[in-house]
Amino acid sequence: MTAEPQLSSAQTAPAASPLDPALAVATRGLVKSYRRHKALVGLDMSVPRGKVYGFLGPNGSGKTTALRLLTGLLRPDAGTIALFGTPYTWHDRKRLFRVGSLIETPSFYPYLSGAENLLVLSAAGPPTDKSRIGQVLEYVGMGGRSKDAVQTYSLGMKQRLGIAAAMLSDPDLLLLDEPANGLDPGGMVAMRETLRYFTESLGKTVIISSHLLHEVEQLADVVGIIDRGRLLREGDLQQLLADAGRVKVRVPVDQMAQAAAILSTFAPQRPLYGVDRGEQAGMFTVAAAPERAAEINKALADAGIYASGLEPGSDLESVFLELTGTGATVHDRPDDVGHMGGPLAAEQALPSTSETPPRASDSSA
DSSP states (O other), X not given: OOOOOOOOSSOSSOOOOTTOTTEEEEEEEEEEEXXXXXXXXXXXXXXXXXXXXXXXOOTTSSHHHHHHHHTTSSOOSEEEEEETTEEEOGGGGGGXXXXXXXOSSOOOOTTSBHHHHHHHHHTXXXXXXXXXXXXXXXXXXXXXXXXXXXXXXXXXXXXXXXXXXXXTTOOSEEEEESTTTTOOHHHXXXXXHHHHIIIIITOOEEEEEOSOHHHHHHHOSEEEEXXXXXXXXXXXXXXXXXXXXXXXXXXXXXGHHHHHHHHGGGSTTSOOEEXXXXXXXXXXXXXXXXXXXXXXXXXXXXXXXXXXXXXXXXOHHHHHHHHHOOGGXXXXXXXXXXXXXXXXXXXXXOOOTTSOOOOOOOOOO
């Protein structure tokens, strides 16, 4: 079998000039340390204007630190930042009027209504017409609760109010750190539609950091994947998925070890991921071109293993796992995961279903 091409661990093309006016955000060589811990080690990211940029990484990879640097909440130890083609430093804080942000958990006065909280926030930024408050509340589906005290809001409603606050000054750039936290499915759909309107109709730019990879896959135009403070991959999402062919195949759980020996021959230089418990038990992800799905199915059948599911194509989660090599630590659907702590070797025995699955890292981004 011919070995599949490796995914590059770096950008596939030279980085554009940080002063390129087509970029909303550009960082070059960005470094930030907390005492001995290096949160960012030469971060180079390029965010095109008018797009949704998915900023992804495992816990502790430096995502929130990077967003804090972009909003002036932290100062870099080294490196440069450019906003809309112009160099930015913490001395230029008035330029942040063009930036709206939701970094971590939003805070509000609990005894004031949602509309009153936004009125207070509007006084701290550029002049904002009062009609804008009602407009952004409608954007996030909170118009009907705008006069109720925030202390009566659920977690998801507070999160929606936080997104509304980020949009209040009609910014050209929106930075959202885990914006889907606490949102129900309807809220997630509404957020997706709002951000699409923000970019496609208004020409704004959005950077969204999230662990919900399936949600990012539906929303983002461009993605940047970061780990240990460095950018691993950045580029057009659809091109990234096209370059990273995958075939998902489901086999009987009691035949997974035998199937692993066969499937590993289709991409011997690439990791093979399998799930042996939960709703996805028996599912393998093979790093092979989608057009080889029939060949994979035949190889299994010739060995007496009959697949109950075959899905050619690729998804962001598989690409993310391969680039970061973190398995269950970053899986965004833990209830569906059995043993997914890393690549399966062909000769490796699958663990007993009575074993405790790997624990996710509790470090923060």
